[in-house]
Amino acid sequence: MSNLNLAQRLARPELLDLEPYQSARRIGGRGDIWINANESPFNRTELARLNRYPECQPPELIAAYSKYSNVPAANIVCGRGADEAIELLIRAFCIPGRDSIAIFGPTYGMYSISAKTFNVGVNALNLSEDYQLPSDISGVKGCKLVFICNPNNPTGTVLSVERIEQVLQQLPDQLVVVDEAYIEFCPENSVAKLLESYPNLVILRTLSKAFALAGARCGFLMASTDIIDIIMLVIAPYPVPLPVSTLAVQALSDDGITNMLADVALLKAQGQRLAATLTDLGAKVVPSGANFLLVYFDDIAKISNGLKDAGIVARAYRDPRLVDAIRFSFTNERETDQIITVLQQLLA
Numbered sequence: 259m260s261n262l263n264l265a266q267r268l269a270r271p272e273l274l275d276l277e278p279y280q281s282a283r284r285i286g287g288r289g290d291i292w293i294n295a296n297e298s299p300f301n302r303t304e305l306a307r308l309n310r311y312p313e314c315q316p317p318e319l320i321a322a323y324s325k326y327s328n329v330p331a332a333n334i335v336c337g338r339g340a341d342e343a344i345e346l347l348i349r350a351f352c353i354p355g356r357d358s359i360a361i362f363g364p365t366y367g368m369y370s371i372s373a374k375t376f377n378v379g380v381n382a383l384n385l386s387e388d389y390q391l392p393s394d395i396s397g398v399k400g401c402k403l404v405f406i407c408n409p410n411n412p413t414g415t416v417l418s419v420e421r422i423e424q425v426l427q428q429l430p431d432q433l434v435v436v437d438e439a440y441i442e443f444c445p446e447n448s449v450a451k452l453l454e455s456y457p458n459l460v461i462l463r464t465l466s467k468a469f470a471l472a473g474a475r476c477g478f479l480m481a482s483t484d485i486i487d488i489i490m491l492v493i494a495p496y497p498v499p500l501p502v503s504t505l506a507v508q509a510l511s512d513d514g515i516t517n518m519l520a521d522v523a524l525l526k527a528q529g530q531r532l533a534a535t536l537t538d539l540g541a542k543v544v545p546s547g548a549n550f551l552l553v554y555f556d557d558i559a560k561i562s563n564g565l566k567d568a569g570i571v572a573r574a575y576r577d578p579r580l581v582d583a584i585r586f587s588f589t590n591e592r593e594t595d596q597i598i599t600v601l602q603q604l605l606a
């Protein structure tokens with residue numbers, strides 16, 4: 259046992275002997291006549307090679323994300339959104355009926371839903387009053403995976419790199435999964451630079467938010483190669499459709515990144531305008547590092563109904579910590595004007 263690495267020690271033991279599915283694309287080959295994957299020889303589309311299965315991990319996509327994130331290609335896996343990465347981690351590391359994950363709520367719902375669908379326990383701990391990690395995190399003891407969402411959805415609050423580094427140091431035998439789905443809105447808070455130093459760190463990223471590709475379903479998991487090796491045992495043979503990787507590579511080109519940065523600046527400016535208005539109107543606005551604001555209202559029913567009547571679809575919650583709050587995603591200037599007008603009427 260002693261010469262197993264951290265990822266192998268934490269992985270579901272039966273996976274260590276598993277031979278992953280050998281897809282035709284993984285096996286590869288040389289030649290001109292490809293009859294090894296029961297594909298059609300006819301491409302009926304304008305997209306080159308759409309009649310062929312894609313690469314499991316399209317090299318151009320991994321290279322593009324590596325360049326963008328400054329993380330080596332060997333430490334990156336791509337899949338169908340960050341949601342798939344959450345599921346892969348749970349499937350790879352948690353023994354159903356025995357293991358648990360830890361979360362700090364209120365937070366993104368899919369960690370616990372994914373765990374529950376695999377009969378994996380959820381140790382639901384609380385963030386502090388101001389939505390920071392509690393000073394004592396001993397409650398995560400025994401959990402294989404500790405999920406930390408930064409910036410946190412739905413509060414928008416941000417944890418410092420130093421605080422996350424402390425957690426990584428305190429939990430050397432557990433995997434600390436930092437979900438950076440919204441990190442483009444506060445890039446200085448990314449822990450990507452800690453990947454080299456902490457074999458227990460996993461980072462989740464997505465193109466669904468700042469990169470404006472939610473409909474494409476493309477996300478990334480970044481971690482040590484030991485963890486990546488385990489994830490590759492459970493990943494689907496072809497997780498990223500060819501048109502998706504083509505779009506994603508464009509989004510990660512120099513022009514794509516320039517557009518993304520412009521969108522982020524525009525959305526943040528609109529968010530600041532919305533936050534200033536709501537604060538002036540007496541609502542409690544939670545400071546946000548993401549592309550949304552969580553706002554608490556005295557008369558939540560009036561605001562919810564008023565927004566609904568105005569055709570504004572914002573997010574309300576049943577969680578007792580959030581029943582008086584609404585989450586507003588940032589949007590363009592015209593829609594922000596409309597939202598502000600409606601809120602001014604409702605809070606006048």
Ligand SMILES: Cc1ncc(COP(=O)(O)O)c(C=O)c1O
Nearest residue numbers: 339340341366411439464466477
């Ligand atoms: C914190 C967080 N992580 C992950 C996701 C899922 O991202 P994806 O669209 O890449 O599956 C979301 C989506 O809302 C999110 O808020």
